[in-house]
Amino acid sequence: MGRHSGSVKQKLRKGLWSPEEDEKLVKYITRFGVGCWSSVPQHAGLQRCGKSCRLRWINYLRPDLKRGTFSQQEENIILDLHQVLGNRWAQIAAQLPGRTDNEIKNFWNSCLKKKLMKQGIDPNTHKPITGGNAYVNDKNVEFMDKESGYYPSSSSSMPVAVELERAFDINNGGLMLSSSMENGSIRDTLLSKSVCDPLLLAEYHSGIDLTGYNSNLLAQYHQTNYGTTSLPSLDHQNPEFSDHSGSKMTTSSLLINEGRESSSTTNSSNMNTGFQSMTFEGEMFQLNDVNVKSEQGCVGQWQHHMHDVQLNNASDVNIYPMGSLPGEYPDVFHQI
DNA sequence: AAAAACTGCAACCGCCAGATA
DNA sequence: CTATCTGGCGGTTGCAGTTTT
Numbered sequence: 126m127g128r129h130s131g132s133v134k135q136k137l138r139k140g141l142w143s144p145e146e147d148e149k150l151v152k153y154i155t156r157f158g159v160g161c162w163s164s165v166p167q168h169a170g171l172q173r174c175g176k177s178c179r180l181r182w183i184n185y186l187r188p189d190l191k192r193g194t195f196s197q198q199e200e201n202i203i204l205d206l207h208q209v210l211g212n213r214w215a216q217i218a219a220q221l222p223g224r225t226d227n228e229i230k231n232f233w234n235s236c237l238k239k240k241l242m243k244q245g246i247d248p249n250t251h252k253p254i255t256g257g258n259a260y261v262n263d264k265n266v267e268f269m270d271k272e273s274g275y276y277p278s279s280s281s282s283m284p285v286a287v288e289l290e291r292a293f294d295i296n297n298g299g300l301m302l303s304s305s306m307e308n309g310s311i312r313d314t315l316l317s318k319s320v321c322d323p324l325l326l327a328e329y330h331s332g333i334d335l336t337g338y339n340s341n342l343l344a345q346y347h348q349t350n351y352g353t354t355s356l357p358s359l360d361h362q363n364p365e366f367s368d369h370s371g372s373k374m375t376t377s378s379l380l381i382n383e384g385r386e387s388s389s390t391t392n393s394s395n396m397n398t399g400f401q402s403m404t405f406e407g408e409m410f411q412l413n414d415v416n417v418k419s420e421q422g423c424v425g426q427w428q429h430h431m432h433d434v435q436l437n438n439a440s441d442v443n444i445y446p447m448g449s450l451p452g453e454y455p456d457v458f459h460q461i
Numbered sequence: 462a463a464a465a466a467c468t469g470c471a472a473c474c475g476c477c478a479g480a481t482a
Numbered sequence: 483c484t485a486t487c488t489g490g491c492g493g494t495t496g497c498a499g500t501t502t503t
Contacts, residue, residue: 141471141497163488179489180472215491230492231470 138172142181146171150178151186184227191223195232203229203237208251 138146153169159182162175171178195203199221206217214226214233221229233248241248 139473161488176489177472183490184471212492226491227471234493235469 136172137166137174137177139177142185146173147181147186150181154182154186184225189223190225195224199224200237203233204241204251207233207237 142150149169149171150165153165157168162179165171165175165178166173169178173181202220203217206220210216212230214230218224218226218229238248241251245253247253
């Protein structure tokens with residue numbers, strides 16, 4: 126196989142890089158750029174394998190590395206993305222400019238993992254470790270890090286998957302976090318969809334930028350994945366709504382007051398629940414499924430399946446993106 | 462003060478997929 | 483089509499520095 130291949134049997138150096146070696150590598154890459162790594166050691170005068178040179182450059186010598194401690198925002202992004210992507214460090218690193226997969230992996234293993242466990246959250250599943258169910262209302266505080274403000278009860282920066290998970294576990298009008306997997310993990314749910322845009326979800330939800338699609342982070346994501354920073358307008362989205370019989374809603378616009386329980390269509394009180402439901406004309410609506418497809422980098426379609434509800438006339442209901450408040454983002458979704 | 466335990470992180474290892482001969 | 487090469491990735495190790503006993 127290709128591993129450790131090469132005719133040169135001369136002894137290669139291992140272990141930590143010396144400043145002299147770093148200098149040689151930097152000089153070479155600066156002058157000739159990154160190309161065939163297997164030939165770099167020979168040309169740069171290094172007693173290392175090409176793989177080692179590559180790693181040293183990518184993880185340490187590259188000039189665009191940020192280094193230093195992770196910011197709270199970076200930490201939140203890692204947590205959100207890990208929840209969706211799992212240990213796909215390279216993919217996570219792609220969303221964090223100046224950070225390497227190795228750095229993020231180390232940060233996760235040495236810090237975030239422990240932090241989550243301290244909060245009673247299983248770092249693998251991102252679900253509460255404690256047995257049985259835990260009510261979210263008020264009591265969810267015990268799973269939060271009050272100091273860092275992560276998982277606040279207002280849900281404004283709660284990881285999207287947690288929030289969505291909550292949406293799946295509604296019981297007798299009370300919201301529950303379930304430690305069982307009977308409803309499937311959010312990760313499974315999202316990954317089972319045709320295309321998923323996790324960063325979009327994370328950012329969309331987090332309230333980093335209420336205009337959602339315009340942040341640099343997302344622009345970079347789209348540049349990386351779709352070769353363009355031109356971001357779609359929310360106005361172009363075409364959600365479809367149907368009841369579980371499959372018939373389309375006839376509403377001109379339908380409000381799913383994301384992340385909050387609404388006591389009326391225009392009033393978003395009861396902010397503590399953080400699940401996706403609403404009350405309209407005295408009836409409670411809940412989301413049982415969220416299907417997020419991505420077409421050319423945008424959410425092309427949301428599909429919300431309602432249960433036990435026949436919604437015939439809800440023309441005065443609107444839809445808001447996660448994290449926004451009614452009035453801040455009116456009429457971004459239109460019925461098709 | 463010394464030894465042990467812990468922590469953070471750089472680097473290595475083995476596997477894999479895609480490219481190329 | 484097969485074998486080989488290469489780069490990329492995630493898991494793991496080893497070591498230096500720090501903290502605790």
